[in-house]
Amino acid sequence: MRFVIDGRTFDLEAEDIRARLRGHTPGNIQTHWVEVEGARWPVKQALAIALQPDRPRFQSQTARRHLRKLGFTVSPDGQRGSVDSGSHGGAFDESSLPIFETVDASVTFSWRRAGKVTLDTAGIPKFPALPRVPGLYRFDFEPLGDDSQPSIYIGESVNLRSRGSNYRNAKTDRSRQRTSRRIHKELVAHLSQGGAITFSISSSASLGVGGESIDLRWTSARRMAENAAVLLAQMEGTANVLNIDADLTDSSDDDTE
Missing domain, CATH: 3.40.1440.40 (GIY-YIG endonuclease)
Structure with missing residues (x-):
């Protein structure tokens, strides 16, 4: 598949991703991941390794889009990191708060x-x-x-x-x-x-x-x-x-x- 990142053109197939990730270790996943051969990788790390020796600048959204097009399973776009529950020991329940105003704008x-x-x-x-x-x-x-x-x-x-x-x-x-x-x-x-x-x-x-x-x-x-x-x-x-x-x-x- 051909695509452009940071103004440069790359040709990359799914098998290229798999081959280039072998021998590397997945880093810590902060928010988004891609699954390659049964292992979950941070999306930016996976694409960065696959594009070596080039090191174009790109965002997580770019990595997710291209990895999906190559057929890999990627975390949903709406996924976020874990909720900080603070000192209360449980997840924050926004629905328990009273509504004081509703905004409807288009x-x-x-x-x-x-x-x-x-x-x-x-x-x-x-x-x-x-x-x-x-x-x-x-x-x-x-x-x-x-x-x-x-x-x-x-x-x-x-x-x-x-x-x-x-x-x-x-x-x-x-x-x-x-x-x-x-x-x-x-x-x-x-x-x-x-x-x-x-x-x-x-x-x-x-x-x-x-x-x-x-x-x-x-x-x-x-x-x-x-x-x-x-x-x-x-x-x-x-x-x-x-x-x-x-x-x-x-x-x-x-x-x-």
Whole structure:
């Protein structure tokens, strides 16, 4: 199976995983595991060993997705570590607490295709014309072959035009926008292999269906819409979602992805 991690392309089959893990010892499992030949491994350790001598950076979500596609049994996405019961000696029962307020909120917005992302003569991503407004954006990576899935990445920004510029210049940008550099690598790798990427945007949203407009100048409004779109894509499962949950709240970026 061919896939891209940290901007690099790898070819890996299930038997490669099994063979490369032999002779190694599983580490301590914190949250997520993969079962290989009857033993449970931390998902990141298993994939890291399989990818040696390369050491690309990746998150647990990436490891789980690729290991599942290779046919391995992986811990459920919703699984978490053990509950800290504190000094009470038992599991915490949230249902025993009284309800004082119920929140029912939804967001509606529409994606509009801005155009294709391409590579210029210098091999740097080139974006379609974008407005200087706050909003949401989305990359759609078309499949490279019949056996591959499409991939998507969803983000938000206070200035869509500047966000495109950030991704374009991420290779030489010395700021701490790690996600910009990660997605820059994904863009270049995909386009260099002949793939196509469509860029879509949305600059308006409302609460509910036909409800009150929300001001996308507010970070909370943009993140609500962004997180809703990411969650929906993850639940649908028809595409590889390149968002990493940690990125959505990573305060080291000037704006979230």
